Amino acid sequence: SSREHKLNFKKSKEVCLSYIQDAMLRKQWKRAAEFLTSYIESLEKDFSREYMGPSEIIWRMGTEILCHHSHSSMKEFNSFIEQMKTLGVKRYLKVCLEHTFHLLCNGLVDEAYENLSLAESWRFGEQTAIQDKEMKLIQAYRGLLDYYSWSKQKNILLQHGQDGFEDLSVEQEMHSCFRKAAVNLKEIIKIPGVWDLFVKCYVDLLEFYGDHNEARQVLNEYAYNSKFPANPNAHVYLYQFLKRHGESKKSLISALKILHDIVPSHELMIDFNMMLQKSKKRKKRRLGLEVIFAALDYAGWKENVKAWSCLARQVKQIVISEKHLDWIKQEWNSRKDWWPTFHFSRYLAKRNWQENESLSYEKALVAGILLGKDCKYFKYISHQGCKAQMKRFRILKKFVNKHNPVYLRISG
């Protein structure tokens, strides 16, 4: 009968859990809270060796309910979490970390900092791999908060500096914040991961104290270490850093070239194209054409006026100079079977004309050169433009008609 009792207990536990779950999924927080108070009894005989035991379930569900319950306060929330911390040793760090997040999201930065320091000093036997990671995160977040107080004090100092008097204690505090922040942030960004936030802060610290080499090294490591995921932001940060420090065009281009290789649809590709178009080297201008064509392959760029004008400008240049028509031809070859329906359909002509006239102008120019003067898109737009008595459309028509043989050479 004790076996039966156990079975019944287990069963009612499960039923109770499903009630809580159902209530939560229907946003009936009060009801869920009532059920949860009954479910707490399941802690008494927690022999389960399941993946997720009742104590974790109570922590997770309780946190969620307290977040949404109309009658809960931060005080109640804190006392609940404090109890949860004592429930499971293995979960202590995780609960601490989550608690910190809650405090931060509620604007309680000081409490969060306190909480993190407390968690950092916690020791219990040997740490598992997961706990190790959690500990590193706790330290990193503490470093982040140190960084924020550093930047606060920096702002105060800068302001005071403008006002003309110095404050030594603030400055000292600021430096100590820097040290604490730098140590912790430096640690976390060594481990493979996505650390945009920490890297940015760390680089900011280093730059402020003039340690550009270290900053560059950190950014290079973050962008190029193969153990890290291919994070386009890493390349963006590097590019921005290089740009800030007035690095040569060459190094900027090489940074963007890598970004282009991993994310051809990145917004920076417009800057990249403009940079390349201005270049005197043929090879770079060629790359520029490639970059802008590749960007316009993506659905997200379909209505990007800037990108279309970049392409229109470069194509126009090439057509006028009548040099390097083979560049266009080569780019066009792999696109001619689908760009006409993707970019230059009659439907899009109508819509672009209605919604964005300048977009339709740039696209019509490209269409007229790539597909000839009989292409649907060009015909529709130039017709509409001429009908509306717009000068630039008339010029456009003339230009395309004049350079129609180019189309034959490209498509041939």
Add this chain to the structure above:
Amino acid sequence: TLFPSYFGAGPPREEGGPAPAAGWGELGQVLEAGPGRCQAQTTFVPRRGGTGESWEPADAAAVPLLPPNASCWVPSLAPQDILYRGILRRKLRAGRYGAALDFTKQLSHFFVDHPEDAFGSLGQLLHKNFYLGNSKLRHPHVPWRGLRGRSCSLPQPDTSCPPRSGCSRHHVASRLRWFSHLCRDWLFEVPLGLLADCLHEELLLQWANLLFDDSPTGGALAWLPPKNTGACMGCVVYPGGQAMNHLYFQDVVLEELPRARGSPAQFELNGRIRQVAAARVDAEDFVGVRSDYHCGVWRVPGRTGAAPAPLQVIRTGTPASCLTVSPHLPGELAVCTQSGTVYLWSVETGLQQLRHDPQTMFFRDHSPWRWSDFTAHPRVLSCADRTGLQCLDARAPERCHFDLFKVGEEAGCQQGERVVLPLYLGRAHPSQHLVTTQFSVYVLDERLPLVPVLKWAHMMKAPPLFAHLTPGGPGRSHKVLLGTSRTQELLLLQYRGERRGSGRGSRSACQLAGPPQKLHSIAGCLQHLPAQLPHRHRLLQQRLSAPAAGLAAVLQEDGPRESLLVFQLSEAGDVFCQRLTHEAVQPPAPTSGDEAAAAPGSSPLFDPAAALRYRRWLRALPKGCGEPPQHSWPPTLSQKRLFTRKELEVPASPSALHEEARQRLRQAMREGGRIQHWDPPATQIPALPQPEEPAGDLDALSTRLTAAWAGDWGQWWEERSSFNMAQRQRALRERRRRQKRARGQRSLSASFTSSLTYQSELSELSDAAPLPLSPACPAVLPQEGSPPAGSPPASPPPDEALLSSQSLRCRGIPKERRKTLRDYLSVWAEGPPEPPEPPGSQASQLCIPSSQSQLSSASQTRRKRPRMGF
């Protein structure tokens, strides 16, 4: 800026399984919000647990959108149909094997249901030598008579299962085994080993399908939005019909309660529709339809009211597992087959094979399921199997590809996690994809492959096979609906992220907004329906809890009021819909859900329109739906199932009703007609219809038969037996002795003439004493045969008594014909179907050999069954 996360490579390290609360309580990570770094206080946003929009269900349950799928729905297979339910079950369950499939039961079902397929031709060939009836026979030359009994009893010993209660031929099991041992090589139409292999394979397949059926992945319901913005008429595309092989395009007007307008455009396809996918390109809708071996594409022109036109169909050798429609280029689709092939299908240029690899991508998994979808680049397709996603460039599929998602440490997966459904989220952000597994949902960005930008444990009871995205405008959250098949779960998630076409600066990382929300399932409406008769309630329950087969949603903007209409399709072909209304301003008390919580079984909470819709739906629901159709009973049925032992007992005396039934049957058979009406007997028992008496001299047999028909055989016997009995007995014994002696001398070949001997014996006997009976018998016989005074009339209704195999057997009608006769008799109760074959000739022709054998063995059987008619 992205949320911080660790990145590791390799197989997933985290152990675990479905955890009941894994999705709650975690904020994941935080990130500073907004660009205002110089502000006095930095604010933070969480990855999960941010505030979402409030969408409240408008009704208490989902409401039918369309009338019920009229055709009869055959409920899908249930676990108890194929699981072994014997004594061994507990043992097996305790063991390592999770489920024991009842192989022997299925095999015997096959023999019973398809005897013609199982041993039709040999059965016919052996007809002369093998008696195919199931009465008990003894004859030295045909030792297997009677064992053949029910054909189903043969294979059971074959499979060497222990004799158990299910086996009706318990007591003859050893002989059966012997018999089957002898005949198993040649008796079966399909060699038994082969048949067993096929059956076993099929059973495993069915079981695997029961555990997880991935064929409806993607869902078979699509919504084609209104042609012009502002118009309120869209079109819902769904399958229907008895085999779900009709494709319907139904115009739907979005009102308070969406309603169908006009009759749907209908196409009949030659396969069950598994998936319907749709995308709009250049104001035209392209609808892809996948069945197992065919995929088709329809175009719905942009003009309102234009009819959908089929464009092209392809046939695949192995079942197709995926069909998605390109949102970029008109008439382009992606097709995957279970052989591991991915095609880009263009209506204009045909099929282009992008990949053919029967192996999975990242590690070995047995599932042949493949999926493909489009990405931000119209020439790049994502290819998925259970282990992850890869993106390939259609222009150079061999060279240009990258891994988008891997079940592994990269995405923080759990062990045993598998991809269930990928979905391109292009309408929310051109480079984002949704991937669902049985445990979690992931949002991935093509620009940052392998690392999910969002991950959340969805806690659903079954893997989400359906997903739908409703993109949110600027400043709004994107709504993702997840749906499961078997459990009909429906979950609404909201997430915020980069918006399509947003400029630089306003970028923010993906974050989950608000808690997930459960929507009504189709089955949930049952408790709000008016009370039904128990039997109808059960049918309704069965119908409403049919697995879900598709999911669609539409955002309806009606001035300041916004609502989300969610459509759900069930496997029975019913389309239900529910409305969620957006509360733009957060109500002061955000616990509005609590008030709406109604106890189950409470009064309906519908507005009158919905209630009316329900009443109509219920009325239109076919009465017999869910019940196995009457006529589809397998032609042969075990009598054990049809009648109880008690019913099978021949009544102590044939009642007047019996008499009449017999009489009419006889007459009908003679005339080759049929019995049209069955009138209950009049209050006063009419005079027994006089059997037709042949004019002139009656032989002894005829007299006896007549007497037997009339029911006063006992009296007849009395008369006869009193006549010179001792003398006749002596004469008989003498003759038999002589015969025995003569037979003993004859060679074996003489046995062939045995039937002749009987014939002569019969004639001899008939003009002498009727039967060689032991002296004790005559005294007993009349008492049993005559109706005991005051006994109640026979309990079984006449037709059943007539139909019972025992009474038919008594008439010596062999088993095969008994069935015909039974069928024949069962028709008159239901009106006239096709004219039955005239049984008269058959009966008479067949009665002769059996009556012979009957008589020959009469001395043995007579003692046991003294009340037989003959």
